[in-house]
Amino acid sequence: MAVCARLCGVGAARGCRRRQQRRGPAETAAADSEPDTDPEEELIEAGAAGLSAGPAPPPRLSLLELPPELLVEIFASLPGTDLSSLARVCTRFRRILHTDTIWRRRCREEYGVCEDARGLEVAGVSCRDVYAKLLHRYRHILGLWQPDIGPYGGLLNVVVDGLFIVGWMYLPPHDPHVDDPMRFKPLFRIHLMERKAATVECMYGHRGPHSGHIQIMKKDEFSTKCSQTDHHRMPGGRQEEFRTWLREEWGRTLEDIFHEHMQELILMKFIYTSQYDNCLTYRRIYLPPSRPDDLIPPGLFKGTYGSHGLELVMLSFHGGRALGTKVTGDPNIPAGQQTVEVDLAHRIQLPDVEQQRSFSELSRLVQGVQEQLRQQGAPAAAQSPHQPMEPPAKDPVEPGGAAAPSSQAQPFVLPVGVSSRKEDYPRSYRACFYGTGLIAGHGFTSPEHTPGVFVLFDDDRFGFIWLELKSFSLYSRVRVAFRHAEAPSPQAFEDMLKNIQSLTS
Ligand SMILES: [Zn+2]
Known part of the structure:
Protein backbone atom coordinates (compact mmCIF):
# COMPACT_ATOMS: atom_id res chain seq x y z
CA MET A 1 0.00 0.00 0.00
CA ALA A 2 2.88 2.34 0.63
CA VAL A 3 3.61 2.09 -3.08
CA CYS A 4 0.09 3.14 -3.92
CA ALA A 5 0.12 6.10 -1.54
CA ARG A 6 3.42 7.30 -2.86
CA LEU A 7 2.29 7.07 -6.43
CA CYS A 8 -1.10 8.66 -5.79
CA GLY A 9 0.42 11.68 -4.10
CA VAL A 10 -1.46 14.93 -3.71
CA GLY A 11 -3.00 14.99 -7.10
CA ALA A 12 -4.57 11.62 -6.66
CA ALA A 13 -6.17 12.35 -3.31
CA ARG A 14 -9.31 13.65 -4.95
CA GLY A 15 -9.96 10.33 -6.62
CA CYS A 16 -8.96 8.13 -3.75
CA ARG A 17 -11.53 7.49 -1.10
CA ARG A 18 -11.26 4.50 1.06
CA ARG A 19 -14.25 2.26 0.76
CA GLN A 20 -15.32 1.06 4.15
CA GLN A 21 -18.80 -0.32 3.75
CA ARG A 22 -18.83 -2.72 0.87
CA ARG A 23 -16.39 -5.57 0.78
CA GLY A 24 -15.62 -7.35 -2.45
CA PRO A 25 -15.06 -11.10 -2.73
CA ALA A 26 -11.33 -10.66 -2.91
CA GLU A 27 -11.43 -8.80 0.37
CA THR A 28 -13.25 -11.57 2.15
CA ALA A 29 -10.81 -14.02 0.67
CA ALA A 30 -7.80 -12.06 1.78
CA ALA A 31 -9.12 -10.75 5.05
CA ASP A 32 -5.97 -11.96 6.79
CA SER A 33 -3.75 -9.69 4.78
CA GLU A 34 -4.99 -6.37 6.14
CA PRO A 35 -2.28 -3.77 5.76
CA ASP A 36 -0.83 -2.36 8.96
CA THR A 37 -1.34 1.20 7.91
CA ASP A 38 -4.51 2.88 6.84
CA PRO A 39 -4.14 3.83 3.18
CA GLU A 40 -6.18 7.00 3.76
CA GLU A 41 -3.83 8.14 6.51
CA GLU A 42 -0.91 7.60 4.24
CA LEU A 43 -2.58 9.69 1.61
CA ILE A 44 -3.12 12.53 4.07
CA GLU A 45 0.49 12.35 5.15
CA ALA A 46 1.62 12.47 1.58
CA GLY A 47 -0.55 15.53 1.02
CA ALA A 48 0.79 17.28 4.11
CA ALA A 49 4.33 16.68 2.95
CA GLY A 50 3.48 18.28 -0.36
CA LEU A 51 2.14 21.43 1.33
CA SER A 52 5.08 21.93 3.68
CA ALA A 53 7.45 24.81 3.13
CA GLY A 54 10.83 24.35 1.49
CA PRO A 55 12.05 23.64 -2.00
CA ALA A 56 9.35 22.80 -4.52
CA PRO A 57 8.69 19.04 -4.50
CA PRO A 58 9.45 17.13 -7.67
CA PRO A 59 6.39 16.59 -9.87
CA ARG A 60 4.45 13.57 -8.61
CA LEU A 61 3.19 10.86 -10.83
CA SER A 62 -0.31 9.75 -10.01
CA LEU A 63 -1.08 6.09 -10.36
CA LEU A 64 -4.60 7.09 -11.32
CA GLU A 65 -3.34 8.90 -14.38
CA LEU A 66 -2.00 5.71 -15.84
CA PRO A 67 -4.10 4.07 -18.57
CA PRO A 68 -6.25 1.19 -17.32
CA GLU A 69 -4.39 -1.46 -19.32
CA LEU A 70 -1.17 -0.48 -17.56
CA LEU A 71 -2.91 -0.61 -14.19
CA VAL A 72 -4.19 -4.10 -15.05
CA GLU A 73 -0.60 -5.06 -15.85
CA ILE A 74 0.68 -3.64 -12.55
CA PHE A 75 -2.09 -5.14 -10.43
CA ALA A 76 -1.70 -8.54 -12.09
CA SER A 77 1.92 -8.62 -10.98
CA LEU A 78 1.06 -8.09 -7.29
CA PRO A 79 0.37 -10.97 -4.90
CA GLY A 80 -3.34 -11.80 -4.87
CA THR A 81 -3.47 -11.24 -1.11
CA ASP A 82 -2.52 -7.56 -1.64
CA LEU A 83 -5.27 -6.92 -4.15
CA SER A 84 -8.02 -6.78 -1.53
CA SER A 85 -6.35 -3.75 0.05
CA LEU A 86 -6.01 -2.15 -3.36
CA ALA A 87 -9.72 -2.62 -4.01
CA ARG A 88 -10.44 -0.58 -0.92
CA VAL A 89 -8.39 2.40 -2.07
CA CYS A 90 -10.83 3.85 -4.58
CA THR A 91 -13.67 3.00 -6.93
CA ARG A 92 -11.44 3.06 -9.97
CA PHE A 93 -9.03 0.51 -8.55
CA ARG A 94 -11.98 -1.53 -7.46
CA ARG A 95 -13.44 -1.48 -10.95
CA ILE A 96 -10.13 -2.39 -12.56
CA LEU A 97 -9.75 -5.30 -10.15
CA HIS A 98 -12.82 -6.84 -11.73
CA THR A 99 -10.67 -7.56 -14.80
CA ASP A 100 -10.42 -11.31 -14.91
CA THR A 101 -6.98 -11.43 -16.58
CA ILE A 102 -5.51 -10.10 -13.33
CA TRP A 103 -6.94 -13.06 -11.44
CA ARG A 104 -6.06 -15.51 -14.19
CA ARG A 105 -2.43 -14.53 -13.79
CA ARG A 106 -2.64 -14.79 -9.98
CA CYS A 107 -4.18 -18.29 -10.27
CA ARG A 108 -1.43 -19.34 -12.64
CA GLU A 109 1.53 -17.83 -10.84
CA GLU A 110 0.51 -18.65 -7.29
CA TYR A 111 -1.23 -21.98 -7.77
CA GLY A 112 -0.20 -23.20 -11.21
CA VAL A 113 -3.78 -23.18 -12.53
CA CYS A 114 -3.67 -22.97 -16.31
CA GLU A 115 -7.34 -23.37 -17.11
CA ASP A 116 -8.28 -21.75 -20.40
CA ALA A 117 -11.00 -19.14 -20.55
CA ARG A 118 -13.37 -21.54 -22.31
CA GLY A 119 -13.10 -24.11 -19.56
CA LEU A 120 -14.06 -21.47 -17.05
CA GLU A 121 -16.92 -20.23 -19.18
CA VAL A 122 -18.30 -23.76 -19.41
CA ALA A 123 -17.98 -24.09 -15.64
CA GLY A 124 -19.66 -20.70 -15.27
CA VAL A 125 -17.02 -19.26 -12.96
CA SER A 126 -14.57 -16.39 -13.16
CA CYS A 127 -10.89 -16.56 -12.31
CA ARG A 128 -11.59 -14.20 -9.45
CA ASP A 129 -14.05 -16.73 -8.01
CA VAL A 130 -11.55 -19.54 -8.48
CA TYR A 131 -8.87 -17.50 -6.74
CA ALA A 132 -10.94 -16.24 -3.84
CA LYS A 133 -13.43 -19.02 -3.17
CA LEU A 134 -11.32 -22.05 -3.99
CA LEU A 135 -7.56 -21.52 -4.10
CA HIS A 136 -7.14 -18.85 -1.48
CA ARG A 137 -9.80 -20.27 0.81
CA TYR A 138 -8.26 -23.76 0.85
CA ARG A 139 -4.59 -22.81 0.42
CA HIS A 140 -3.75 -24.14 3.90
CA ILE A 141 -4.60 -27.72 2.98
CA LEU A 142 -2.33 -27.88 -0.08
CA GLY A 143 0.71 -30.05 0.56
CA LEU A 144 1.81 -33.36 1.99
CA TRP A 145 -0.07 -34.94 4.91
CA GLN A 146 -0.07 -37.94 7.16
CA PRO A 147 -3.52 -39.22 8.17
CA ASP A 148 -3.98 -40.05 11.81
CA ILE A 149 -4.93 -43.73 11.49
CA GLY A 150 -3.39 -45.18 14.64
CA PRO A 151 -0.14 -47.01 13.94
CA TYR A 152 -0.76 -47.25 10.18
CA GLY A 153 -0.32 -43.63 9.10
CA GLY A 154 -0.33 -42.95 5.38
CA LEU A 155 0.45 -40.33 2.77
CA LEU A 156 -1.83 -37.75 1.23
CA ASN A 157 -0.93 -35.04 -1.27
CA VAL A 158 -3.43 -32.23 -1.69
CA VAL A 159 -2.91 -30.46 -5.01
CA VAL A 160 -4.60 -28.07 -7.40
CA ASP A 161 -5.77 -30.07 -10.38
CA GLY A 162 -7.45 -27.99 -13.07
CA LEU A 163 -10.42 -26.34 -11.39
CA PHE A 164 -10.32 -28.82 -8.52
CA ILE A 165 -8.38 -29.24 -5.34
CA VAL A 166 -7.87 -32.97 -4.96
CA GLY A 167 -6.64 -35.02 -2.00
CA TRP A 168 -4.71 -38.01 -3.40
CA MET A 169 -3.93 -40.89 -1.10
CA TYR A 170 -0.67 -42.59 -2.10
CA LEU A 171 -0.20 -46.28 -1.39
CA PRO A 172 2.88 -48.45 -1.80
CA PRO A 173 2.79 -51.04 -4.60
CA HIS A 174 1.86 -54.62 -3.80
CA ASP A 175 4.21 -56.56 -1.57
CA PRO A 176 7.05 -57.30 -2.28
CA HIS A 177 7.46 -55.34 -5.51
CA VAL A 178 9.31 -52.31 -4.11
CA ASP A 179 10.41 -51.11 -7.54
CA ASP A 180 6.85 -50.81 -8.85
CA PRO A 181 5.30 -47.32 -8.99
CA MET A 182 3.17 -45.97 -6.16
CA ARG A 183 -0.59 -46.43 -6.38
CA PHE A 184 -2.92 -43.52 -5.73
CA LYS A 185 -6.61 -42.81 -5.36
CA PRO A 186 -8.62 -39.66 -4.67
CA LEU A 187 -10.06 -39.32 -1.16
CA PHE A 188 -11.81 -36.00 -1.62
CA ARG A 189 -12.13 -33.10 -4.02
CA ILE A 190 -13.20 -29.49 -3.80
CA HIS A 191 -14.59 -27.52 -6.70
CA LEU A 192 -16.67 -24.52 -7.59
CA MET A 193 -20.23 -25.12 -8.65
CA GLU A 194 -20.97 -22.13 -10.82
CA ARG A 195 -20.58 -18.99 -8.74
CA LYS A 196 -21.51 -20.52 -5.42
CA ALA A 197 -19.12 -21.35 -2.63
CA ALA A 198 -16.73 -24.27 -3.13
CA THR A 199 -18.20 -27.74 -2.66
CA VAL A 200 -16.39 -30.54 -0.85
CA GLU A 201 -17.00 -34.08 -2.03
CA CYS A 202 -15.95 -37.37 -0.48
CA MET A 203 -14.51 -39.78 -3.08
CA TYR A 204 -14.20 -42.79 -0.80
CA GLY A 205 -15.86 -46.01 -1.86
CA HIS A 206 -16.90 -47.17 -5.29
CA ARG A 207 -20.10 -45.24 -5.84
CA GLY A 208 -18.69 -41.93 -6.98
CA PRO A 209 -18.35 -38.52 -5.36
CA HIS A 210 -20.78 -37.59 -2.60
CA SER A 211 -21.21 -34.90 -0.02
CA GLY A 212 -18.35 -34.25 2.40
CA HIS A 213 -16.90 -31.59 4.65
CA ILE A 214 -13.46 -30.17 5.44
CA GLN A 215 -12.44 -28.43 8.60
CA ILE A 216 -9.15 -26.59 8.91
CA MET A 217 -8.51 -26.93 12.60
CA LYS A 218 -5.24 -25.18 13.23
CA LYS A 219 -2.02 -24.54 11.43
CA ASP A 220 -0.81 -27.75 9.79
CA GLU A 221 -3.85 -29.81 10.70
CA PHE A 222 -7.20 -30.40 9.04
CA SER A 223 -9.91 -33.00 9.01
CA THR A 224 -12.33 -34.47 6.50
CA LYS A 225 -15.80 -35.78 7.19
CA CYS A 226 -18.13 -37.79 4.98
CA SER A 227 -21.80 -36.88 5.13
CA GLN A 228 -23.02 -39.95 3.23
CA THR A 229 -21.15 -42.99 4.48
CA ASP A 230 -23.81 -45.22 2.92
CA HIS A 231 -21.87 -44.54 -0.31
CA HIS A 232 -18.97 -46.51 1.17
CA ARG A 233 -21.05 -49.63 1.74
CA MET A 234 -21.19 -52.49 -0.73
CA PRO A 235 -24.18 -54.64 -1.54
CA GLY A 236 -22.32 -57.76 -0.37
CA GLY A 237 -21.75 -56.22 3.07
CA ARG A 238 -18.53 -56.39 5.09
CA GLN A 239 -17.44 -59.59 3.34
CA GLU A 240 -17.42 -57.92 -0.03
CA GLU A 241 -15.84 -54.77 1.37
CA PHE A 242 -13.03 -56.83 2.89
CA ARG A 243 -12.44 -58.81 -0.29
CA THR A 244 -12.33 -55.63 -2.38
CA TRP A 245 -9.99 -53.92 0.08
CA LEU A 246 -7.72 -56.95 0.11
CA ARG A 247 -7.55 -57.06 -3.65
CA GLU A 248 -6.74 -53.36 -3.87
CA GLU A 249 -4.38 -53.19 -0.90
CA TRP A 250 -2.55 -56.50 -1.32
CA GLY A 251 -3.36 -57.53 -4.87
CA ARG A 252 -4.53 -60.98 -3.80
CA THR A 253 -7.14 -63.01 -1.95
CA LEU A 254 -6.94 -64.19 1.64
CA GLU A 255 -6.57 -67.77 0.41
CA ASP A 256 -3.40 -66.70 -1.42
CA ILE A 257 -1.85 -65.65 1.85
CA PHE A 258 -0.80 -68.88 3.45
CA HIS A 259 1.07 -67.31 6.31
CA GLU A 260 -1.34 -67.35 9.25
CA HIS A 261 0.33 -64.49 11.12
CA MET A 262 0.14 -62.36 7.99
CA GLN A 263 -3.57 -63.15 7.57
CA GLU A 264 -4.15 -61.99 11.12
CA LEU A 265 -2.23 -58.75 10.58
CA ILE A 266 -4.15 -58.02 7.38
CA LEU A 267 -7.53 -58.60 8.98
CA MET A 268 -6.53 -56.42 11.92
CA LYS A 269 -5.54 -53.61 9.58
CA PHE A 270 -8.83 -53.80 7.71
CA ILE A 271 -10.91 -53.69 10.90
CA TYR A 272 -8.82 -50.89 12.36
CA THR A 273 -8.59 -48.64 9.32
CA SER A 274 -12.24 -49.01 8.30
CA GLN A 275 -13.23 -47.23 11.51
CA TYR A 276 -11.81 -44.11 9.91
CA ASP A 277 -13.85 -44.11 6.73
CA ASN A 278 -16.16 -41.30 7.85
CA CYS A 279 -13.74 -38.93 9.57
CA LEU A 280 -10.00 -38.42 9.28
CA THR A 281 -7.50 -35.96 10.69
CA TYR A 282 -4.33 -35.06 8.80
CA ARG A 283 -1.06 -33.60 10.00
CA ARG A 284 1.35 -31.80 7.70
CA ILE A 285 4.62 -33.44 6.76
CA TYR A 286 7.45 -32.13 4.61
CA LEU A 287 9.92 -33.76 2.31
CA PRO A 288 13.45 -33.73 3.75
CA PRO A 289 15.61 -30.79 2.67
CA SER A 290 18.63 -31.86 0.65
CA ARG A 291 22.23 -30.70 0.93
CA PRO A 292 25.05 -31.15 -1.58
CA ASP A 293 27.06 -33.38 0.79
CA ASP A 294 24.24 -35.87 1.37
CA LEU A 295 25.13 -39.48 0.69
CA ILE A 296 22.26 -39.76 -1.80
CA PRO A 297 19.31 -37.41 -2.39
CA PRO A 298 16.96 -37.69 0.61
CA GLY A 299 13.28 -38.48 0.05
CA LEU A 300 10.61 -41.14 0.37
CA PHE A 301 11.25 -44.85 -0.11
ZN1 LIG B 1 -17.87 -40.68 1.81
Missing part, protein backbone atom coordinates in the same frame (compact mmCIF):
# COMPACT_ATOMS: atom_id res chain seq x y z
CA LYS A 302 9.15 -48.00 -0.28
CA GLY A 303 10.56 -50.74 1.94
CA THR A 304 9.82 -54.40 2.67
CA TYR A 305 8.71 -55.09 6.23
CA GLY A 306 8.19 -58.84 6.33
CA SER A 307 4.60 -59.83 7.18
CA HIS A 308 3.59 -56.18 7.42
CA GLY A 309 4.01 -55.76 3.68
CA LEU A 310 5.50 -52.65 2.08
CA GLU A 311 5.83 -49.49 4.11
CA LEU A 312 6.81 -45.91 3.28
CA VAL A 313 9.92 -44.51 4.90
CA MET A 314 11.40 -41.03 4.73
CA LEU A 315 15.19 -40.90 4.48
CA SER A 316 16.78 -37.71 5.80
CA PHE A 317 20.33 -36.65 6.62
CA HIS A 318 21.41 -35.01 9.86
CA GLY A 319 25.10 -34.31 9.76
CA GLY A 320 26.85 -37.60 10.44
CA ARG A 321 23.62 -39.58 10.62
CA ALA A 322 20.88 -40.72 8.29
CA LEU A 323 17.40 -41.39 9.64
CA GLY A 324 14.62 -43.49 8.23
CA THR A 325 11.26 -42.27 9.57
CA LYS A 326 8.11 -44.27 9.01
CA VAL A 327 5.41 -42.51 7.02
CA THR A 328 3.30 -45.64 7.20
CA GLY A 329 3.60 -48.03 10.09
CA ASP A 330 2.34 -51.20 11.69
CA PRO A 331 1.25 -52.38 15.16
CA ASN A 332 4.87 -53.09 16.11
CA ILE A 333 6.57 -49.89 14.96
CA PRO A 334 3.94 -47.21 14.29
CA ALA A 335 4.08 -44.45 11.69
CA GLY A 336 6.19 -41.50 12.83
CA GLN A 337 8.87 -43.63 14.53
CA GLN A 338 12.46 -43.89 13.34
CA THR A 339 12.84 -47.34 11.88
CA VAL A 340 16.55 -47.14 11.06
CA GLU A 341 19.38 -44.87 12.06
CA VAL A 342 22.63 -44.94 10.12
CA ASP A 343 25.99 -43.90 11.52
CA LEU A 344 27.71 -42.43 8.48
CA ALA A 345 31.00 -42.12 10.35
CA HIS A 346 31.24 -45.89 10.69
CA ARG A 347 31.60 -47.52 7.38
CA ILE A 348 31.71 -51.30 7.15
CA GLN A 349 33.88 -52.88 4.52
CA LEU A 350 32.31 -56.18 3.53
CA PRO A 351 34.64 -59.11 2.77
CA ASP A 352 34.73 -60.72 -0.67
CA VAL A 353 31.52 -62.19 -1.94
CA GLU A 354 32.19 -65.76 -0.75
CA GLN A 355 32.89 -64.56 2.79
CA GLN A 356 29.72 -62.40 2.67
CA ARG A 357 27.67 -65.59 2.82
CA SER A 358 28.87 -66.14 6.37
CA PHE A 359 26.51 -64.64 8.91
CA SER A 360 29.05 -64.94 11.71
CA GLU A 361 31.55 -62.95 9.65
CA LEU A 362 29.05 -60.09 9.27
CA SER A 363 28.20 -60.25 12.99
CA ARG A 364 31.89 -60.05 13.79
CA LEU A 365 32.30 -56.91 11.66
CA VAL A 366 29.32 -55.24 13.32
CA GLN A 367 30.52 -56.18 16.79
CA GLY A 368 33.85 -54.57 15.91
CA VAL A 369 32.07 -51.25 15.25
CA GLN A 370 30.02 -51.60 18.45
CA GLU A 371 33.21 -52.15 20.41
CA GLN A 372 34.70 -48.98 18.88
CA LEU A 373 31.59 -47.03 19.79
CA ARG A 374 31.70 -48.36 23.33
CA GLN A 375 35.28 -47.21 23.68
CA GLN A 376 34.33 -43.79 22.37
CA GLY A 377 31.57 -43.78 25.00
CA ALA A 378 28.86 -42.74 22.61
CA PRO A 379 26.83 -45.64 21.32
CA ALA A 380 24.91 -44.34 18.34
CA ALA A 381 21.76 -46.14 19.42
CA ALA A 382 21.63 -44.27 22.70
CA GLN A 383 21.81 -40.85 21.08
CA SER A 384 18.67 -38.87 20.82
CA PRO A 385 17.73 -38.57 17.17
CA HIS A 386 16.93 -34.91 17.67
CA GLN A 387 20.18 -33.54 18.92
CA PRO A 388 21.49 -30.50 17.11
CA MET A 389 23.06 -31.36 13.81
CA GLU A 390 26.59 -32.59 13.94
CA PRO A 391 28.99 -31.65 11.20
CA PRO A 392 29.29 -34.23 8.42
CA ALA A 393 31.83 -36.93 9.09
CA LYS A 394 35.19 -35.65 7.94
CA ASP A 395 37.32 -38.33 9.59
CA PRO A 396 35.75 -41.64 8.78
CA VAL A 397 36.96 -44.80 10.42
CA GLU A 398 37.55 -46.43 7.09
CA PRO A 399 39.76 -44.79 4.53
CA GLY A 400 38.09 -43.45 1.47
CA GLY A 401 35.65 -41.02 3.08
CA ALA A 402 32.38 -42.04 4.72
CA ALA A 403 30.33 -39.20 3.36
CA ALA A 404 31.62 -39.80 -0.13
CA PRO A 405 31.71 -43.56 -0.60
CA SER A 406 33.54 -44.90 -3.57
CA SER A 407 31.18 -45.09 -6.47
CA GLN A 408 32.72 -48.36 -7.57
CA ALA A 409 30.20 -51.14 -7.33
CA GLN A 410 31.27 -54.24 -5.44
CA PRO A 411 29.51 -57.60 -5.50
CA PHE A 412 26.91 -58.17 -2.82
CA VAL A 413 25.14 -61.21 -1.46
CA LEU A 414 23.07 -61.71 1.68
CA PRO A 415 24.48 -64.00 4.36
CA VAL A 416 22.98 -67.47 4.48
CA GLY A 417 20.03 -67.53 6.89
CA VAL A 418 19.01 -63.89 6.37
CA SER A 419 15.51 -63.78 4.87
CA SER A 420 14.39 -61.29 2.26
CA ARG A 421 10.82 -60.72 1.02
CA LYS A 422 12.30 -59.92 -2.33
CA GLU A 423 14.64 -62.55 -3.67
CA ASP A 424 15.98 -60.52 -6.55
CA TYR A 425 17.66 -57.85 -4.43
CA PRO A 426 20.58 -55.94 -6.03
CA ARG A 427 23.76 -57.97 -6.31
CA SER A 428 26.20 -55.10 -6.14
CA TYR A 429 26.64 -52.37 -3.55
CA ARG A 430 28.37 -49.04 -3.28
CA ALA A 431 28.97 -48.72 0.45
CA CYS A 432 27.91 -50.17 3.83
CA PHE A 433 27.54 -48.43 7.16
CA TYR A 434 26.85 -49.43 10.70
CA GLY A 435 23.32 -48.65 11.83
CA THR A 436 20.58 -49.54 14.26
CA GLY A 437 17.06 -50.69 13.52
CA LEU A 438 14.10 -50.26 15.84
CA ILE A 439 12.20 -53.39 16.83
CA ALA A 440 9.32 -53.70 19.31
CA GLY A 441 6.55 -56.02 20.46
CA HIS A 442 2.95 -55.65 19.35
CA GLY A 443 1.60 -52.25 20.39
CA PHE A 444 5.09 -50.68 20.32
CA THR A 445 6.01 -52.42 23.57
CA SER A 446 9.66 -52.53 24.74
CA PRO A 447 11.13 -50.77 21.68
CA GLU A 448 14.79 -51.51 21.21
CA HIS A 449 17.50 -50.26 18.86
CA THR A 450 19.26 -53.31 17.50
CA PRO A 451 22.45 -53.44 15.43
CA GLY A 452 22.33 -53.75 11.67
CA VAL A 453 24.01 -52.92 8.40
CA PHE A 454 22.88 -50.20 6.04
CA VAL A 455 23.71 -51.19 2.46
CA LEU A 456 23.78 -48.49 -0.19
CA PHE A 457 23.14 -50.02 -3.61
CA ASP A 458 22.74 -46.92 -5.76
CA ASP A 459 21.13 -43.46 -5.65
CA ASP A 460 17.65 -44.96 -5.55
CA ARG A 461 18.00 -48.14 -3.53
CA PHE A 462 19.33 -49.16 -0.15
CA GLY A 463 18.89 -52.07 2.21
CA PHE A 464 19.09 -52.84 5.90
CA ILE A 465 20.20 -56.13 7.43
CA TRP A 466 18.51 -56.63 10.81
CA LEU A 467 21.03 -58.84 12.57
CA GLU A 468 18.82 -59.94 15.48
CA LEU A 469 15.84 -60.66 13.24
CA LYS A 470 18.07 -62.22 10.59
CA SER A 471 16.05 -60.39 8.00
CA PHE A 472 16.67 -57.92 5.23
CA SER A 473 14.60 -54.90 4.16
CA LEU A 474 14.96 -53.51 0.65
CA TYR A 475 14.04 -49.88 -0.01
CA SER A 476 13.37 -48.27 -3.38
CA ARG A 477 12.85 -44.58 -4.08
CA VAL A 478 9.32 -43.18 -4.47
CA ARG A 479 9.37 -41.37 -7.80
CA VAL A 480 6.44 -39.03 -7.40
CA ALA A 481 6.81 -35.27 -7.75
CA PHE A 482 4.80 -34.30 -4.68
CA ARG A 483 3.65 -30.70 -4.79
CA HIS A 484 3.66 -28.05 -2.05
CA ALA A 485 5.83 -30.45 -0.01
CA GLU A 486 9.01 -28.43 0.67
CA ALA A 487 9.79 -27.52 4.26
CA PRO A 488 9.89 -23.72 4.73
CA SER A 489 13.18 -24.14 6.63
CA PRO A 490 15.49 -26.96 7.83
CA GLN A 491 14.26 -26.23 11.37
CA ALA A 492 10.63 -26.66 10.29
CA PHE A 493 11.55 -30.10 8.97
CA GLU A 494 13.26 -31.07 12.24
CA ASP A 495 10.24 -29.87 14.22
CA MET A 496 7.91 -31.87 12.00
CA LEU A 497 9.95 -35.07 12.55
CA LYS A 498 9.89 -34.55 16.30
CA ASN A 499 6.17 -33.86 16.23
CA ILE A 500 5.11 -36.94 14.28
CA GLN A 501 7.35 -39.15 16.39
CA SER A 502 5.94 -37.90 19.69
CA LEU A 503 2.36 -38.57 18.56
CA THR A 504 2.83 -42.32 18.46
CA SER A 505 5.39 -42.95 21.20
